[in-house]
Structure formats: structure tokens, C-alpha cells
Amino acid sequence: MKILVSLKRTADPDNANKIKIGAGGAKIETTGLEPKANPFDEYAVEASLRLIENGQTKARNAGDKLTVVSFGPKETATSIRQALAMGADDGLLYVTDDESLDGDLVARSLAKVVEAQKPDLVILGKQAVDGDSNQVGQALAELLQWPSATFAMSVELSADKKTAIVGREVDGGVVKLKLTLPAVITVDLRIVSPKSVVNHVTPATFNYADGARFTPLPMIIKAKTKPIVEAPIASLGVDVALKSKYVEFALPPARKGGVKVKDVAELVEKLRSEAKVL
Amino acid sequence: MSKILVIAEVAGAKLRKTTLSAITFARNSGLPFDLLVVGHNVGAAAEDLRADGAGVVKVADDASLANYVAEAFTPTVAEAAKGYAVVAVTASSFGKDLAPRVAVRLGAGLASDISAVEASGGALTYRRPMYAGNANAKMQITTAVQVVSARQSEFAAAAPSGGASPVEKVAVVANPLAGRVEFLGFDEVKSARPDLAEAGTVVAGGRSLKSADGFKTVLEPLVDVFGAAMGASRAAVDAGYVPNDLQVGQTGKVVAPKLYIAVGISGAIQHVAGMKNSKVIVAINKDPEAPIFQLADYGLVADLFKAVPELTDAVKKVRAEG
Numbered sequence: 001m002k003i004l005v006s007l008k009r010t011a012d013p014d015n016a017n018k019i020k021i022g023a024g025g026a027k028i029e030t031t032g033l034e035p036k037a038n039p040f041d042e043y044a045v046e047a048s049l050r051l052i053e054n055g056q057t058k059a060r061n062a063g064d065k066l067t068v069v070s071f072g073p074k075e076t077a078t079s080i081r082q083a084l085a086m087g088a089d090d091g092l093l094y095v096t097d098d099e100s101l102d103g104d105l106v107a108r109s110l111a112k113v114v115e116a117q118k119p120d121l122v123i124l125g126k127q128a129v130d131g132d133s134n135q136v137g138q139a140l141a142e143l144l145q146w147p148s149a150t151f152a153m154s155v156e157l158s159a160d161k162k163t164a165i166v167g168r169e170v171d172g173g174v175v176k177l178k179l180t181l182p183a184v185i186t187v188d189l190r191i192v193s194p195k196s197v198v199n200h201v202t203p204a205t206f207n208y209a210d211g212a213r214f215t216p217l218p219m220i221i222k223a224k225t226k227p228i229v230e231a232p233i234a235s236l237g238v239d240v241a242l243k244s245k246y247v248e249f250a251l252p253p254a255r256k257g258g259v260k261v262k263d264v265a266e267l268v269e270k271l272r273s274e275a276k277v278l
Numbered sequence: 279m280s281k282i283l284v285i286a287e288v289a290g291a292k293l294r295k296t297t298l299s300a301i302t303f304a305r306n307s308g309l310p311f312d313l314l315v316v317g318h319n320v321g322a323a324a325e326d327l328r329a330d331g332a333g334v335v336k337v338a339d340d341a342s343l344a345n346y347v348a349e350a351f352t353p354t355v356a357e358a359a360k361g362y363a364v365v366a367v368t369a370s371s372f373g374k375d376l377a378p379r380v381a382v383r384l385g386a387g388l389a390s391d392i393s394a395v396e397a398s399g400g401a402l403t404y405r406r407p408m409y410a411g412n413a414n415a416k417m418q419i420t421t422a423v424q425v426v427s428a429r430q431s432e433f434a435a436a437a438p439s440g441g442a443s444p445v446e447k448v449a450v451v452a453n454p455l456a457g458r459v460e461f462l463g464f465d466e467v468k469s470a471r472p473d474l475a476e477a478g479t480v481v482a483g484g485r486s487l488k489s490a491d492g493f494k495t496v497l498e499p500l501v502d503v504f505g506a507a508m509g510a511s512r513a514a515v516d517a518g519y520v521p522n523d524l525q526v527g528q529t530g531k532v533v534a535p536k537l538y539i540a541v542g543i544s545g546a547i548q549h550v551a552g553m554k555n556s557k558v559i560v561a562i563n564k565d566p567e568a569p570i571f572q573l574a575d576y577g578l579v580a581d582l583f584k585a586v587p588e589l590t591d592a593v594k595k596v597r598a599e600g
Contacts, residue, residue: 013528016409016547028413040529103378104387129528129548130409133390138348138378147349147459150375153522165462169522170371171296171475172289176462177347183458189515189529190522210516241420243387247403248416255554258575260566264588267560267578268596275558275575277479277537278596 001064001161003048004119006110006136007041007083009076013129025248027099037079040125040187042086046212047191048123049087051157055202065089069113071106072098077228084223085215091228094236102242103131107139112236114144119182120161126151126186137186147179153190156198280363280400282311283336285355286327287372291344293323295476296368298435301330303366303428305436308397311366312336314358314448316351318344324445329438340450345461348375353451356383362423364402369427370475377427387419393432410528410551430475431534431555467523474507474524479537482509482526482553483519486542486563486582490519496583497541500590503597509533509553511543527552542582545570562586 011019011030020029045068052064068083069092070076080091094109114122127134141148153174154167161181168175169188179185190196194207215223233240261267271278282304287294293315304311313332315324317339324337338354355376359365365380367373369391381388393414394405401418404426408415474480481504483497493514501508509526510519526533528551538556543549545561545568553559554573561574564581571577578585 011409013410014547016412017550019409019412021413028409028415102387103390104381107378107382127529132406132408132410132528133388134374135378135381135388135390138375139382139388141348142352142379142382145454147455150348151371170375172473172523173464173466175346175464178460178462180458188522189512189525193518243419243421244389244417245420246415246417250414250416252407252411252414255573257572258559258577260571260577260579263580264578264585264592267576267589268592270576271537271558271560272596275537277558278593 001052001121002117002119003052003066003121003123004114004117005041005044005048005066005068005083005088006122006124007045007068007070007079008038008128009035009070009072009079010038010128010130012036013039021249021251025250028249035075035079037082038125038128040127040129042212043189043192044123044125044187045083045086045088047155047187047197049213050197050202050208051121051155051199053087053202055208056206061201067092067117067119069110070094071096071101071109071233074230077230080228081223082215084226085220086213087219090226093228093230094233095230096233100240102244103133103135104139104243105238105240107136107143108238109233109236110136110140111143112238114140121164121181122184124184124186126188137184141184144184146183148184149177149179150186151188152185153188154196155185155191157200159200280309281333282307282309282364282366283359283362284311284313284332285365285367285373285376286313286315286323287368287370288315288317288320288323291317291319291323293326294370295435296370296372296430297327299430299433300366300368300428301436302433303395303426305331306433307364307395307402309364313443314338314355316343316354328443328445329440330436330443331439331441332443335443335445336448337445338448338450342453342456343450345464346372347459347461348379349455349459350453351376352379352383353453354449355380357451358448359384364424364426366426366428369429373427377425381425384423384425385421386423386425387421388425389417389419390427391429392426393429410547411554412547429532431532467521471501472505472507474509474526474531474533477507478535479504479506479539480509480526480533480535480553480556481506481539481541482511482543483514483541484511484543485513485517487514487519493519496586500539500541500586500593503590503593511546511549513546540570540574541586543570544568545573
């Protein structure tokens with residue numbers, strides 16, 4: 001089985017409050033923020049690895065392969081390299097500026113990559129934590145005319161690898177969908193829980209550690225020898241015109257901090273007489 | 279004249295309140311709008327929408343649409359959307375899943391999870407939060423047809439405007455992927471509490487509650503004395519104390535209640551993104567340096583295991599006194 005994961009390089013989401021707006025609101029400046037792989041995409045890599053390995057022995061299932069693809073500046077190779085250190089086999093980087101991309105163009109470009117790579121599954125993070133658009137997986141599935149399951153918190157691959165049952169976290173509960181592969185899955189936080197991915201190879205008694213796996217030094221060294229193929233985005237033959245245009249950026253109005261109260265009695269008094277919410 | 283088609287959201291054939299936010303979006307944009315209800319046995323849901331000011335309430339009713347599946351809904355929605363300039367839906371999990379597929383099918387650009395709309399010179403400009411709400415972007419869609427998903431917390435539920443829009447049946451387009459995607463079931467989390475996105479008061483807990491039991495025995499009594507919805511930080515969800523459905527934040531629910539009480543929540547950026555537009559924010563945390571205090575209207579530095587039961591009792595008393 002072949003899995004394709006798309007990975008975006010984003011500015012450190014834990015310091016997103018340090019972004020600045022460039023002159024005249026023309027640009028968001030992320031200078032000084034460490035670039036990191038979008039956390040949901042990292043979870044997509046983790047989920048994919050759990051689908052193609054025996055979790056207990058760490059042996060890769062024969063014939064299975066994981067490819068990571070990115071669209072962005074050349075430096076994105078660093079983030080792809082991290083995914084290779086986690087266990088992905090190879091990387092593809094289609095070079096362009098971040099400003100020259102929108103979710104629609106990424107989806108159309110990905111569709112071209114899928115046509116060439118012919119994966120059985122495309123797994124993506126449910127959203128990138130910079131643009132917060134939450135659209136690429138859905139759009140890709142529609143372009144390919146593939147079934148999809150967004151916001152996945154569990155995936156069970158059938159023993160014959162022809163279908164997958166996906167638990168989707170939606171408002172009010174969990175929807176279960178059965179997809180016939182090839183298909184698109186976008187992952188939510190809980191996809192990296194100890195038993196959220198089932199592939200009928202990893203023993204049912206095995207528990208993964210919560211979260212994305214750590215990359216030990218030997219894996220990091222090994223990753224340096226894995227191939228990353230770089231090409232300009234134009235080589236995919238997609239129309240690079242964007243369907244969205246950002247006209248201005250601004251910082252949101254700052255919220256004024258309030259007061260500290262000394263005890264519960266004072267809090268209740270303030271909520272009653274000042275905020276009038278009691 | 280350009281018009282908007284608003285997609286209603288139904289669950290179990292009943293209209294979801296989320297729909298009313300997309301209607302507010304349509305009203306704010308100043309363009310005339312129609313409504314589209316997709317589902318099975320949704321006649322009553324369509325009836326509920328007749329007084330909201332739509333030109334027409336369109337209904338696509340078919341057994342194949344009884345449960346929402348993006349692949350099944352997309353062709354029918356896209357067909358009904360022909361001739362409209364804008365297709366709008368609320369950015370609930372339903373809208374977020376459906377809108378990008380519909381946009382592709384229509385060759386339309388997508389403005390997702392927007393917080394405001396401005397109409398000037400015949401063009402719509404959208405505002406959308408990015409970077410966990412740390413930047414607001416103004417954006418436009420360059421295609422003739424536009425698809426929009428509107429953030430529920432930023433578009434107040436529309437009140438009925440009177441009138442009786444005519445109801446019209448529209449064609450159901452068969453799902454070309456019917457054989458490749460199957461709805462197996464919906465495991466609903468039943469709760470007597472109000473919906474997180476719609477509650478006037480939200481009481482949210484963090485990892486400092488230490489366990490699922492901490493939520494149950496310490497936080498829940500406070501939630502219930504307020505008649506509030508319960509929320510949680512991502513850290514508490516990650517730790518498995520509560521279901522992800524309760525997560526407030528950039529990647530969970532975005533809420534803006536009248537009163538938000540953050541208990542044992544430090545105030546990580548991605549949590550703040552989901553609650554900073556609340557009217558009154560209360561924070562209870564034993565770390566005086568916790569970032570949550572920078573935006574709380576009222577901060578109490580205290581051990582939550584003592585302060586929360588005390589607050590619960592005090593509120594109970596106030597309520598009893600009326």
C-alpha cells in the first residue's frame with residue numbers, strides 16, 4: 001500500500017501571538033518565529049506510519065511505502081527531512097513562495113501529484129495552523145472524485161487493505177464512514193491516541209505512545225540519505241492563478257486585562273454588581 | 279441581480295440552529311437570498327425557515343440524503359447553486375466538510391470560517407481570522423461564484439423577519455461515489471447541557487483538573503449551577519479527561535458567550551483563539567503568571583480544588599436568593 005501525506009511548513013504555532021503586520025497591512029511577518037511542520041500534518045505522518053508497520057516489532061509491512069509532499073519555499077526541505085526521520089520513505093518538494101499559494105492551488109497541485117504517484121490513501125492534517133482554512137483535503141477529494149473522511153480520530157484498515165472505517169469527530173459525536181480505497185483522510189488530534197489506528201498487523205494488545213513519535217539520532221542520520229526530489233511548482237502544469245486575494249492584514253484589537261480578585265467572595269460580588277452576569 | 283444561496287444544516291431531519299448564523303451572514307451582505315434544505319423528511323425543517331426572509335426555501339428531499347455524507351450532498355447542492363453568486367453555510371463541522379467540495383464543483387473560490395462581511399461597490403470583502411486569531415485578514419474571492427463558510431460565534435443567530443417564503447422542491451442529483459462511501463452510524467454524545475457553541479455561559483477546565491474524575495466532581499457542579507455548557511482545553515482533551523467535542527480553541531470550537539470561566543487553564547495561544555471574544559472572562563488558576571490572566575476580566579489566583587467548590591456554593595446561594 002502506498003500513502004501520500006502532504007505537509008506544510010508553518011510559523012511556530014505556540015508563538016503565533018508574536019507575529020507582526022508589515023507596513024500598511026500588506027503582509028504578515030513571521031520573522032523570528034521558528035518554522036515547524038504543521039502539527040496536524042505531523043499527526044498525518046504518524047497515522048500513516050501506524051497503517052504501514054507492525055507497531056510492536058516496528059517492521060515495515062512488505063510493499064508499503066510513505067511519501068511526503070510539500071509546496072513552499074526551499075527551506076521546507078527541513079520539515080520534510082523530519083518526516084523522513086520519523087519513517088517516511090521519500091519526499092517531494094514543489095518550490096514556490098507561500099504568498100503564491102492558496103488552499104485551492106495546493107489542492108489542484110496535489111491532484112496532479114496523486115495522478116503521478118497513484119497512492120491508495122492521501123492523508124492530510126485537517127487544517128494548517130497558520131491559514132486555518134481547513135479546505136485542502138476536501139477539495140482534493142472532490143477534484144479526484146475520491147471518497148473522503150475529514151476530522152478523523154480513528155482509522156481501521158481492512159486486512160485486505162481495500163477499505164477503511166474512519167471515525168470522524170463532528171459536532172455532537174462521532175460519525176463512522178466506510179471508505180473504499182483510494183480515498184482521502186484528514187486527521188484530527190486524537191488520531192495519535194494509543195489505539196486509534198488499526199491495521200490488523202499490529203497486535204490488538206499493543207499500545208502506541210500518545211502523540212507523534214520521537215526521532216532517535218540513528219533515524220535522523222538515516223533520513224539524510226533518503227531522497228527529496230525538488231521541482232518548481234510550474235512543472236506540475238497547473239494554472240497558478242489564485243482564486244482568493246488577500247487585500248489587508250491587521251492585528252486584532254487587544255483585549256484589556258482586568259483585575260485580580262482576592263477571593264471567591266470578591267469574585268462573586270464583582271460578577272454580580274459590576275459584570276452583572278449573576 | 280446577484281443572489282446568495284444559504285445551505286441549511288439539519289440533523290436527524292431537524293433544523294440545526296447553526297443555520298441561523300449563515301442567514302445572518304446573508305442579511306449582512308445586503309444581497310437577497312434563498313435557502314436550501316437537503317435531507318430526508320425535512321419538510322418541517324423547511325417550514326421552520328419560511329419566516330426568515332428568504333426569497334424561496336428550496337428543498338432536496340430523498341432517502342439517500344437521510345444522513346449527511348459530503349459525497350452525497352455535494353452534487354445536489356452544486357446543482358441547486360447554479361445561477362447564484364454566493365453559496366453560504368455556517369462553519370460547523372458540517373459546513374467545514376461540505377463547503378470546499380461544493381466550491382471545487384462550482385469552480386468557485388472559498389472564503390472559509392469568516393468573521394465578517396463588507397459589501398462595497400458590488401463586491402464582497404470578507405474578514406477572516408488567521409494564525410489562531412492573532413491576525414485578521416481582509417480577503418476577496420476572484421471567481422464569479424464564491425463559496426463562504428461563516429463562523430457561528432461571529433454571526434448571531436438570525437431572528438425571524440416575518441413573511442412566508444414559498445417552498446420549492448429541487449432535483450436530487452445521484453451520488454457518483456455512492457458505492458465507495460458508506461455511512462455506518464453516528465455515535466451521539468448525549469448531554470442535557472446546552473450546546474457549547476450556543477450557550478450563554480461556558481465553564482471550561484484544563485489539565486490542572488488532573489483527571490476525568492476531576493471534571494466530574496469539581497467542575498461539573500459549577501457548570502450545572504450556571505446552567506452552562508462545559509468546555510475544555512486541548513491539554514485536557516489530549517490527556518483523555520473529556521471528549522474532543524468539548525475542546526475550545528483554534529482547532530476545536532470557537533465560542534463567544536456572555537460569561538466564560540476558565541478553570542485551571544493556562545491560556546495557551548490555541549485555546550485563547552477559541553474564547554477571547556467572550557464578553558466577560560473569569561480565570562481561576564494557581565499560577566499567577568499564567569497568560570490567561572492577561573485577558574481575564576476577573577482573575578483569581580487560587581487552588582481550583584478549593585476555589586471551585588466554594589464558587590459553586592456561593593453561586594448557588596446567590597441564585598437561591600434570586
